Amino acid sequence: MVVGIMECRCRILGSTSLKDKRRAVKSGLERVKHRLNLSAAEVGAQDHWQLAELAFAGVSGDRGLVEKELQQARRLLEQVDGLEIIDAVVTIE
Template sequence: MVVGIGIIVFRLHDCRSLKGKRKVVKSVIAQIRNHFNVSAAEVGANDIWQRAEVGFSMVGNDRQVINSKIDKIFNMAESLGLAEIIDTEMEIINL
C-alpha cells in the first residue's frame, strides 16, 4: 500500500477578512476533491487572512501513479488562479 500526502501553501493577496479567505479555500478544496477524489482540508494558518495551507492525502498500490496524481494536483491548484502558491510539500510512504 502506498500513501501520498501533499500540502499546498497559498498567499491570498485580496483577502481582507476570514470570510473572504474561507470562500477561496473552500473553492480550492472543492476543486481538488471533485477532480481527483482525494481527502482534502485546510490544515494550517487558520487565523491568518492572507495565508492558507491546504493538505490532501490519497491511497493506492502504485507509487508512480500516486506521484503523478500529486503533481497533477499541484499543477491544477496553480492553474486555478485563485491564489498564489508559495510552497508545496509532498511525501510518499510505502506501507
C-alpha cells in the first residue's frame, strides 16, 4: 500500500475577506475532488484571508498512480482563478 500526501501553501490573490478566500479555496478543493481519486481539505491558516494551507491525500497499490494524481492535483490548483501556489511538498510512503 502506498500513501501519498501533498501539502500546499497558497496565496489568495485579490482577497479582501474570508468570503473571497472561501470562494477560491472551495473552487480548488471541489475541482480536485471531482476529477481525481484524492481526498482534499483546508488544513491550516483558516483565519488568514490571503493565505490557505491545503492538503491532498491518495492511497493505492501503485506508487506511480499516486504520484501522477498528486501532480494532476497541483496542475488543477494552478488553474484556479485567484489562487497562487507558494510551495507544495509531496510525501509518498
